[in-house]
Amino acid sequence: MSKTSGNHRPPPPPDDAPPQGGKGGKGPDMAQVLVTMAEETYRFIRADDGRTYGVPKDGPNIAVPLGSKGEGGVRAKLATSLWRRSGQVASGAALSDCVNVLEGEAGEKDPEPVFLRMGRLHDPELGECVVVDMGTETGQAIVVTCDGWRTEAKSPVIFRRSSLVHPLVEPVHGGSLNTLRALVNLSEEDYRLAIGWVVAAFFLDIPHPILFVQGEQGTAKSTLVRTLLSLCDPQPAADRETPAGSREWAIFARASWAFSFDNLTEIPDWFSNSLCKGVTGDSVLQRALHSDEDIVVFSFQRVMAITTIGIKHALAGDLVDRMLLVEPEVLDSRRPESEIRAAREAALPEALGAILDLVCGTLAHLPNVQIENLPRMADFARVLAALDAHTGWSTLATYRERIVAMGASLIEGDVFAQSLYRLAHRPNPDGPPPGPWEGSTADLLAELHKICVQGGMAVTELPKDVRVAGQKVTEVAPSLRKLGVDVRRRKSGSKRFVSVSKITS
Known part of the structure; x- marks a missing residue:
């Protein structure tokens, strides 16, 4: 065997490989080559939060961050592309110079909306539409209107992703929630309220109450929340612990549209305030790393759940105002987690199709909803009223009862x-x-x-x-x-x- 047979050497540069100039006037330097490659591959945008991205010209409508040094950023993708095309390894300096130029170009553009999992689109004929990123590599999206829903090969709006965005199942038209219902150990009133919470999760720019799942040990609280999240924002790290501080909270919150905090027994004052702002809309300011002047803004409004056996101290009134209480029923017999997971995966395609049908019906009724004495979470109440008009349920009345119950617990x-x-x-x-x-x-x-x-x-x-x-x-x-x-x-x-x-x- 040859001594060099185990070495990983780059292939010889093809005839059309970028020149390796930059010295002695032999051709463009590496940074120029990278900029040219980037402009051939991406169009550059500035999101409405000020961040800059590259969107593939020929590919899914997924925004690739310019400033990121991770494997999902433009920097890493350009370095890989250069290696494959020419066998050259891009230097850190060349990549930094290239990204600086691209960020400058993107920064001059008018802002464009960039969404995370849930987006929106205005149709001249159908009005407001909901667009859902399916999380697939090919960039499929679900477009929901008041007349129905459809799956499209390419999203009509731009989405960004993090490593927490996992694929949704392929929904089934004419689906049913019946099979999934058997996996949800809630009373009928609580079950319908939880489904209302899931339906509301498809609507942007409204405060979503924190689903507060309280029950004794062994009531499958975590499994319940994972099941509900799988209908709107499935992810591998849905269950989280209390973050260490505001920066960690902001980074985690930006990474996914919906998530839960599992088995909390205490909610510190700072975290209680952060949860409240996360419901109605929060912006956390942090000094950029390696900078004395630049500020990084983390803005978000999220869908959240909390599971608990019981919080050791009294909850703050403004947090309780933003909660939706459901209480799982005691299980007569337990099933293996693997069996529950398999049953959930089998039920999800039809269940997601049924949820999308409910979103369609809610969209259709929402413009005509009129409610007297709106509660604190007024937009969520309007979604429940529209859902009730479509289904004949009474989720809004149940929600009002829960508000009274939570108020009574506060003065206890x-x-x-x-x-x-x-x-x-x-x-x-x-x-x-x-x-x-x-x-x-x-x-x-x-x-x-x-x-x-x-x-x-x-x-x-x-x-x-x-x-x-x-x-x-x-x-x-x-x-x-x-x-x-x-x-x-x-x-x-x-x-x-x-x-x-x-x-x-």
């Missing part, structure tokens, strides 16, 4: 909030129920003291300071409003007043 054990609730519902033995109560914060504390004494509640847990009581009113007001009690603070001249009343409609 809170003597101040409970006494305010009793103040709004105080009886009048001598006539009709009294109207709203109003007085100063000091008057309020005196009234709540009486209510605690009469009801056998711990008076010592009431605030002793007027200023603290005023702050506490602001904290508990959103939770009480869910329970039909309106608590407001107002200022008249130099005086401050508090009003407490029942909400009658």
Whole structure:
């Protein structure tokens, strides 16, 4: 055997190989060659978040990041292409010079929308359409309109991807949820609410409530969430732990459209705030690496789920406002994970087809939806109302009930909030129920003291300071409003007043 037979040598350069010049005027240097190759292969764009990408001229409509040094970026693809065409190894300096030029070109372009998994498109005849990246190497997409859905070989909009974007199954027209329903251990009300959450996940630019899956050990909470995510954004790392900080949170959140946090027992204050902003839309600013001035902006609005046996501390009211509670039922008998996975994979094609049909029906009814007394998550409520109009379900009514239940859980054990609730519902033995109560914060504390004494509640847990009581009113007001009690603070001249009343409609 030859001594050189095991060496991996590049093939000899073909006749049309790029010149290896750059010295002595023999031809273009390597950076110029790379720029020419890139311009032949890609068109360059600036996304609406300011990031720059190359989109293949002949290939899937998938944005390839310019600045990335990973294997999925333009830099790595150009280096590989140069090697295959000429046997040359691109230097780091040449690649950096090339990418600098390309980023400059892209930065001069008008912004274009770049989507992650879920996109949108306006059709002049059909109106707003939903476009779904199927996650395949060939770039297939599903286009959903109010009249139906279809699979297209190439997406009509630009998507970006991360390593967490995995392929969707091929959906089946006329599919059914029946087979998948047998794998979901939720009551019928909770099941329909969870399906409503999945349908809403196809809609961009609306806040999506955090699916809060709470149940005892052994109720297959994680399996339930994986099943639901497989209908909208399947991925290998759907179950995540609490991130270490805001930067890690932002990087993870940008990487996938939908994800879950598994078996949480605590939610730190910073993370509670981040979850709230992740629902309504968050932007995290970080200093760019190796730079003293450049700022990297991570912007996102995501679909999230949390599974828990129970959170050890009280949840913040603004987080509870953004939650959708479902409670899995206890399993009479357990099945092997491999068996459940096989059953889920078999059921998914028809189930995804059925979900897409529900999205079509929701799109058709959404423009005509009218709701009185919209809840905090108003856009999600409108999606549920449109889904109900299409299916005959009552998911919106169930959602309103859950809002009340979550509000009740918030004031459980809170003597101040409970006494305010009793103040709004105080009886009048001598006539009709009294109207709203109003007085100063000091008057309020005196009234709540009486209510605690009469009801056998711990008076010592009431605030002793007027200023603290005023702050506490602001904290508990959103939770009480869910329970039909309106608590407001107002200022008249130099005086401050508090009003407490029942909400009658």
